[in-house]
Amino acid sequence: MKKRQFIKSLGLGLGIVPFTGFTTTNKPINPDTLLPKKLQPGDRVGLVSPSAATADIMEFTFAKEALEALGLKVVEGKYLSERRGHLAGSDAERAADLNDMFGNKKIKAVVCIRGGSGAARILPLLNYELIKKNPKPIMGYSDITALHNAINAQTGLITFHGPNGSGSWNSFNADQFRTVFFGTGGTITYKNELEETDDLVIKKNRIRTIHPGKAEGDLVGGNLTVLTALAGSPYLPDFKNKILFLEDIGEEPYRIDRMMSTLMLMGVFREIRGFVFGQCTDCDPSGGYGNLTLDQILDDYLLPHKIPAFRGAMIGHVPKQFLLPFGAKMSMDANQGILETRGAIFQ
Incomplete structure (x- = not known):
């Protein structure tokens, strides 16, 4: 057999x-x-x-x-x-x-x-x-x-x-x-859809630039909890010169911090060329003082490396979400909150 x-x-x-x-x-x-x-x-x-x-x-x-x-x-x-x-x-x-x-x-x-x-x-x-x-x-x-x-x-x-x-x-x-x-196989551009309301300021799907700049690299990442659980296994790709995207749901900020520290200890943030954080749905702290905010956590881990980075992309547990080619060559613009394909994604 x-x-x-x-x-x-x-x-x-x-x-x-x-x-x-x-x-x-x-x-x-x-x-x-x-x-x-x-x-x-x-x-x-x-x-x-x-x-x-x-x-x-x-x-x-x-x-x-x-x-x-x-x-x-x-x-x-x-x-x-x-x-x-x-x-x-x-x-x-x-x-x-x-x-x-x-x-x-x-x-x-x-x-x-x-x-x-x-x-x-x-x-x-x-x-x-x-x-x-x-x-x-x-x-x-x-x-x-x-x-x-x-x-x-x-x-x-x-x-x-x-x-x-x-x-x-x-x-x-x-x-x-x-x-x-x-599609025809041309460049695919991923940019948040902004929804206008009667509010003077558009608030939904806004991005925040963590560190300005542009970068190119193969796109890897996914759900933060699942990805960090693969640490030490042969089932994580090499992060060198990659663009890393992350998202999550139902995780309090201290848990996000713990998982980001795992990536830091793995040397991921020293190796990647760019970083995109999507949506963290229902990731609010449970209350009280002493909680780091998600913005503080991202700044702590990313700003020392001065790589292009932004958060708020339509990636994750949200009704409207980007359909991203994992492992494909991509470019990113952290100032504009844009991801784009670079080259073919199909034979």
């Missing part, structure tokens, strides 16, 4: 995690950038659940209908609706769905139905050689940060940090999807 089949049968039979991988090394292999194949209207896309279980059965319907409305045909993962505790099935089942979608030549892209927690558990079970031989887009955010970083570190494949299948598919997000996946 082949190793992959043995691991799958062991995990599926016992519901436990065989913590051995297919082709991982003890450190990131820093591969060259690998471009996925371009998506076309009418293509089949695989819908998978690598993280938490989906409690509301209608969410499966919503995700399928949204992707169909975008002009795609949906193929559901074999274990999409499974459940084991808070997880969407056993680790072996969730990994099997991802591996199968990358191995299926008829599937042209993979969409994660939701985040939550648990994606990091399956990283040793992913077949990175298979992924590398079948480069296709995979999209999601939040806990899917674990997949973006691991796949980039092990294969160099550009992935896509954007709405999950069951997330918000308002006109902004739908237009982003069409621009990124069905």
Whole structure:
């Protein structure tokens, strides 16, 4: 019996995690950038659940209908609706769905139905050689940060940090999807949408420049909590000369500070060329004196390095969010709050 089949049968039979991988090394292999194949209207896309279980059965319907409305045909993962505790099935089942979608030549892209927690558990079970031989887009955010970083570190494949299948598919997000996946392949510019109200001052989606300047580099990052939990593993890419973007939800400032200190101790802020902080939804302090603000925390860690940096980008747990090519060459302007692609993101 082949190793992959043995691991799958062991995990599926016992519901436990065989913590051995297919082709991982003890450190990131820093591969060259690998471009996925371009998506076309009418293509089949695989819908998978690598993280938490989906409690509301209608969410499966919503995700399928949204992707169909975008002009795609949906193929559901074999274990999409499974459940084991808070997880969407056993680790072996969730990994099997991802591996199968990358191995299926008829599937042209993979969409994660939701985040939550648990994606990091399956990283040793992913077949990175298979992924590398079948480069296709995979999209999601939040806990899917674990997949973006691991796949980039092990294969160099550009992935896509954007709405999950069951997330918000308002006109902004739908237009982003069409621009990124069905567009002409030109430069994509990401700049916050400012909404005017009867207030004298526009307040929503404003950016704050932490340190002025422009930078270029490959884009990496994602959810701060998930990313820092990968510290010390072979599933984080090299941060040297990269643009780092971060976002989070439901974390008090002292927890943000703790995680930023982890990145500082890893030497990340000495290595990156630029920094973008998106939205930190529900990250207010619980009350009382003695709390650092989020702005103070960001200033403490970033200003000593004098790298271009801004906060407030439409990235994260917000209804309207950027669909970013993770691992792609990008430029940033911290004064204007702009990110732009530099070069191709598809074959």
